Amino acid sequence: MMHLILADSELELVPQPIQGHPAVVKHAKLRKKRPSNLLLDATYHHQAIRKRYGSEAERRGRPDIAHFFLMNAQESVLNKQGRLRVYVHTRNNEVIYINPETRLPKSYPRFVGLMENLFHNGVVPNAESPLLWLEKMSLPALVDKIGAHSIVMSEKGAIKKLGNLDMPGDVVVIIGGFPSGDYITDMSFADEIVSIFDGTLMAWVTAYEVIAEYERSYR
Numbered sequence: 304m305m306h307l308i309l310a311d312s313e314l315e316l317v318p319q320p321i322q323g324h325p326a327v328v329k330h331a332k333l334r335k336k337r338p339s340n341l342l343l344d345a346t347y348h349h350q351a352i353r354k355r356y357g358s359e360a361e362r363r364g365r366p367d368i369a370h371f372f373l374m375n376a377q378e379s380v381l382n383k384q385g386r387l388r389v390y391v392h393t394r395n396n397e398v399i400y401i402n403p404e405t406r407l408p409k410s411y412p413r414f415v416g417l418m419e420n421l422f423h424n425g426v427v428p429n430a431e432s433p434l435l436w437l438e439k440m441s442l443p444a445l446v447d448k449i450g451a452h453s454i455v456m457s458e459k460g461a462i463k464k465l466g467n468l469d470m471p472g473d474v475v476v477i478i479g480g481f482p483s484g485d486y487i488t489d490m491s492f493a494d495e496i497v498s499i500f501d502g503t504l505m506a507w508v509t510a511y512e513v514i515a516e517y518e519r520s521y522r
């Protein structure tokens with residue numbers, strides 16, 4: 304089984320310090336929601352993010368990365384074979400668990416609505432038959448709970464060809480859910496830190512490369 308984690312992903316509700324910023328208030332009115340119930344999205348809240356978070360502004364508020372990643376992972380052959388478990392870990396140390404049979408919305412606005420619902424209620428659609436649920440948990444704690452060989456994907460890692468990745472049986476693969484910069488979590492707990500390409504790849508491209516490699520090489 305491959306356990307694929309999108310780590311330190313920039314997925315969060317609008318933080319309290321910027322809920323009153325005019326750009327956020329305007330967007331909340333348009334969405335007919337409270338600012339505190341909106342997903343932080345750089346497309347709409349960039350001014351507010353930049354004013355408050357300065358140098359971090361280029362990475363905050365990127366739910367689109369989680370959306371692309373989840374589309375690729377959930378619709379993959381490996382998932383359809385029942386050999387993939389997908390998790391989204393956030394910058395605030397929450398973990399989103401995803402039932403492998405979940406078909407996520409392809410429409411981005413519907414995905415945003417679903418995530419807002421999840422952050423608000425902790426589970427969707429309901430606790431009796433959950434498709435997605437949220438728990439407070441750090442990345443090392445999640446990896447420890449899974450208990451398999453762990454590989455962090457990073458352009459700063461040791462260069463390895465995809466075909467040389469050590470993915471016997473159960474494996475945890477960690478991919479950054481942020482557009483630039485580095486992991487916030489200290490990755491020294493991981494067994495390996497690996498780069499599969501001489502340059503920066505998008506998170507969802509990295510995800511599909513390792514998913515496809517595992518699907519073909521480890522049957």
Ligand SMILES: C[S@@+](CC[C@H](N)C(=O)[O-])C[C@H]1O[C@@H](n2cnc3c(N)ncnc32)[C@H](O)[C@@H]1O
Nearest residue numbers: 456457458478479498499500502503504506509
């Ligand atoms: C857009 S990158 C984030 C940029 C960041 N400088 C980095 O590589 O961590 C998103 C994620 O894709 C993966 N990634 C990007 N380039 C990679 C590479 N050459 N080898 C392995 N993973 C890569 C990493 O997991 C990374 O965190």
